[in-house]
Amino acid sequence: MDSWSGIVTGFSVALTPTNLLYVFFGVLIGTVIGVLPGLGPTATIALLLPITYTVEPVTAVILLAGIYYGSMYGGTITSVLLRLPGEAASVVTTFDGYQMAKQGRAGPALGIAAVGSYIGGTVSVIGMILLAPPLAQLAVSFGPPEYVALTVLGILLVTYLGTGSVLKSMSMAALGLLLATIGLDPITGTARFTFGEVALFNGLDFVAVAMGLFGVGEILHSLERTDKVQAVTSKIKGIWPTRKDFRDSSGAIGRGSLLGFAIGVLPGGGGVVSSLASYAMEKRRAKDPSRFGKGAIEGVAGPETANNASSTSAFIPLLTLGIPPNVVLALIFGALLVQDITPGPQLIEQEPEIFWGVIASMVIGNLMLLALNIPLVGFFVQMLRVRAGILAAFALLVTMAGVFSVNNNVFDMWVVLGFGVIGWLMKKTGFEPGPLVLAFVLGSILERAFRQSMLLSGGSFDIFVTRPISGGMFAFMALIIIVSAITSRRRKAVFGRVDPADVDETDETSPDADRQVAAEGSPGADSTTDEPSGSTSTTPGER
Amino acid sequence: MHGSTSASGAPTEGTADRGHRWRQLHRIAPLLLLVLGVVAIFGSRGLGLGELTAPGPGLWPFIVSLLLTGTTAVLVLLDPAEDYEPWTRGTVRIMAGLVSLGVFILLFQTFGFVVSAFLMLVLWLKVFGGESWRWTLGLAVGGTAVMYLLFVELLGVPFPDGLVDAVIGG
Numbered sequence: 101m102d103s104w105s106g107i108v109t110g111f112s113v114a115l116t117p118t119n120l121l122y123v124f125f126g127v128l129i130g131t132v133i134g135v136l137p138g139l140g141p142t143a144t145i146a147l148l149l150p151i152t153y154t155v156e157p158v159t160a161v162i163l164l165a166g167i168y169y170g171s172m173y174g175g176t177i178t179s180v181l182l183r184l185p186g187e188a189a190s191v192v193t194t195f196d197g198y199q200m201a202k203q204g205r206a207g208p209a210l211g212i213a214a215v216g217s218y219i220g221g222t223v224s225v226i227g228m229i230l231l232a233p234p235l236a237q238l239a240v241s242f243g244p245p246e247y248v249a250l251t252v253l254g255i256l257l258v259t260y261l262g263t264g265s266v267l268k269s270m271s272m273a274a275l276g277l278l279l280a281t282i283g284l285d286p287i288t289g290t291a292r293f294t295f296g297e298v299a300l301f302n303g304l305d306f307v308a309v310a311m312g313l314f315g316v317g318e319i320l321h322s323l324e325r326t327d328k329v330q331a332v333t334s335k336i337k338g339i340w341p342t343r344k345d346f347r348d349s350s351g352a353i354g355r356g357s358l359l360g361f362a363i364g365v366l367p368g369g370g371g372v373v374s375s376l377a378s379y380a381m382e383k384r385r386a387k388d389p390s391r392f393g394k395g396a397i398e399g400v401a402g403p404e405t406a407n408n409a410s411s412t413s414a415f416i417p418l419l420t421l422g423i424p425p426n427v428v429l430a431l432i433f434g435a436l437l438v439q440d441i442t443p444g445p446q447l448i449e450q451e452p453e454i455f456w457g458v459i460a461s462m463v464i465g466n467l468m469l470l471a472l473n474i475p476l477v478g479f480f481v482q483m484l485r486v487r488a489g490i491l492a493a494f495a496l497l498v499t500m501a502g503v504f505s506v507n508n509n510v511f512d513m514w515v516v517l518g519f520g521v522i523g524w525l526m527k528k529t530g531f532e533p534g535p536l537v538l539a540f541v542l543g544s545i546l547e548r549a550f551r552q553s554m555l556l557s558g559g560s561f562d563i564f565v566t567r568p569i570s571g572g573m574f575a576f577m578a579l580i581i582i583v584s585a586i587t588s589r590r591r592k593a594v595f596g597r598v599d600p601a602d603v604d605e606t607d608e609t610s611p612d613a614d615r616q617v618a619a620e621g622s623p624g625a626d627s628t629t630d631e632p633s634g635s636t637s638t639t640p641g642e643r
Numbered sequence: 644m645h646g647s648t649s650a651s652g653a654p655t656e657g658t659a660d661r662g663h664r665w666r667q668l669h670r671i672a673p674l675l676l677l678v679l680g681v682v683a684i685f686g687s688r689g690l691g692l693g694e695l696t697a698p699g700p701g702l703w704p705f706i707v708s709l710l711l712t713g714t715t716a717v718l719v720l721l722d723p724a725e726d727y728e729p730w731t732r733g734t735v736r737i738m739a740g741l742v743s744l745g746v747f748i749l750l751f752q753t754f755g756f757v758v759s760a761f762l763m764l765v766l767w768l769k770v771f772g773g774e775s776w777r778w779t780l781g782l783a784v785g786g787t788a789v790m791y792l793l794f795v796e797l798l799g800v801p802f803p804d805g806l807v808d809a810v811i812g813g
Contacts, residue, residue: 154798267721271676271714277707278683285690285700292690292700293683320740323771324733489772493764494786500747501756501790505800513748521741528728529672547703559695 103229106448110456114464119162122155123461126163127469130170135178135483139318139491140188141171145431146314147495149307149438150502157439158454162461164432169221169411169462173469176213176404177480180206188372189407192379196392196399203395207338208345212397213404214473215341216353220409221466223357224364225459228416231365232448232455236420239445244552245563249573251546254423256577257366259535260584269535272526276536279304280543287551299511306434307506308515309540313533314431315499316516317523319492339474341397349401352382356402360409365416366425374410375403412462418443419455422545427534430541437541673718680712740771756795756802761787 133144145164152160175190180197200209259269282293283303294300356378363374382402383392392399417425422444424430436443448455503516523533557563565571693699743766750759764783768774794800
């Protein structure tokens with residue numbers, strides 16, 4: 101199927117009333133949870149996984165994708181108005197967006213962010229249409245060794261691009277792989293680590309694990325911080341940016357689109373990395389970098405464009421290679437697996453309505469978001485009135501009822517609770533749940549591919565390096581390890597430049613405030629896990 | 644409230660004063676994982692490793708648990724404590740919350756959805772959310788009703804039979 105007829109198929113799928121309704125729900129929920137601090141896209145998608153069983157696979161992905169890029173729009177609102185990033189990718193927006201709001205330019209800040217996000221999303225969709233089919237065609241020739249290389253690459257990059265300690269992330273990935281082996285061995289049928297518990301024969305339920313680690317774990321963790329959210333009472337005026345605003349930010353939007361697209365495609369990429377990279381790029385290019393942190397509109401337009409572009413292009417590796425590049429995509433991958441659809445190179449051929457339907461829904465969803473955001477900002481801000489305690493109580497109840505509904509099994513509720521405790525403890529001890537879940541999802545694929553490779557090669561590891569594609573990928577991994585070892589200092593320096601410490605604060609705040617904002621970003625940040633924003637939050641302390 | 648600063652900003656400040664105790668205590672997490680890794684190594688050996696030419700069911704778990712053991716062993720020795728969050732008064736509340744979730748599951752099994760959901764909402768809204776009684780009861784009644792309609796009537800989820808079903812059915 102060529103791209104053109106694919107697009108036609110896609111729109112015929114995405115424009116059915118059900119799918120239109122779900123993309124609308126998706127972007128609406130996404131915006132709302134983007135606004136609400138403490139409930140990020142990862143937690144929300146984890147909580148809503150049970151619902152996806154009741155609908156068609158394509159509808160499920162449309163819904164979850166909508167939540168993901170919708171949250172990128174929503175996170176902007178609180179960043180600009182309250183200096184409180186609703187989700188990790190918007191941390192950067194607080195630097196200049198909040199300053200613009202203080203100068204009475206909250207409207208244009210939100211407006212340019214919405215327009216930029218729309219452009220970024222659209223550019224990414226076009227890129228996806230052009231890039232995905234050839235990539236999938238290349239991947240069709242992949243054998244087991246290539247899949248070993250790909251999955252290992254995905255896990256490796258997620259551990260490398262996360263916050264803090266690579267070693268900690270690596271141990272979590274190992275734990276995820278180990279947990280994935282629980283249940284009957286797919287080849288010999290031997291029961292592994294089931295301790296005679298029949299409920300474990302099919303392995304730990306992915307949904308229960310994800311809901312526990314991200315849903316319950318997040319909620320508990322956010323409950324412990326007793327942030328007060330002040331209500332926004334001032335009216336937001338003049339959302340549509342002026343011609344000058346557009347002129348000032350057009351370059352940033354253009355660069356943000358391309359940069360975001362490129363970063364999103366890379367495993368481990370995603371919203372946070374791309375928005376930080378875009379901010380750094382704009383600041384470096386600016387004639388007068390000192391304007392940044394004082395309300396430069398490019399500092400809002402670039403990162404907001406980039407994070408939305410990357411949240412769209414992140415679907416490329418998932419839908420063409422079957423490799424989720426970050427944790428949100430891992431959850432969507434899990435949702436598809438549960439529906440007996442394994443995303444991979446054959447997806448475009450075998451399930452064209454999923455691939456093209458999702459792409460078309462993104463075009464529609466981004467339009468909806470633009471339409472929702474410009475006139476309804478005031479309404480979304482009112483969402484902040486919902487108190488954290490109420491949100492937590494209902495989210496937990498939905499989680500518990502939801503996970504029961506998956507298999508109608510009380511055992512899964514205990515699994516959720518258990519992993520909720522683990523998730524919360526991991527947060528407390530600086531272990532990231534992201535690599536664990538990603539590895540857990542990829543574990544069975546990796547094991548099967550590894551064992552098949554061993555059978556193919558007669559027990560020799562040469563097979564991984566002698567075949568050109570897998571050899572190339574392993575070489576690439578080696579390169580990443582070496583380069584990151586060399587540049588880890590430099591990376592810190594880049595994030596140090598983006599650090600909000602240079603934000604000029606004269607009123608209302610103590611010197612501690614910068615640190616607090618950065619730190620408050622990180623709980624939300626954890627929910628996407630691909631965040632270097634943790635680095636931002638630690639940098640001030642390190643000085 | 645000061646709680647937010649101590650919860651989020653303290654890892655860097657707290658370690659300075661209370662350094663010593665922390666530096667030893669924080670090793671528990673990687674140590675537990677290390678133990679898990681070692682146990683898993685023996686567990687997978689027990690499953691039968693097979694040969695590389697014909698991998699047994701234990702081979703892959705064995706490789707993975709080696710990785711877990713290796714990384715956590717280094718972590719026990721080298722882990723910097725800076726990304727650990729301190730335990731606060733909030734922590735006790737979280738533990739209480741966890742226990743309440745466990746109780747919820749037990750109640751759910753015996754009394755069904757309606758009673759347990761209502762009690763859980765009351766507890767969480769009143770005790771953990773600090774809502775007024777009016778809000779608590781209103782939201783708990785409304786919330787339970789909406790959830791019941793959503794899950795049982797709309798999605799047709801067969802929750803365990805409980806008191807309400809017994810009353811209606813009887």
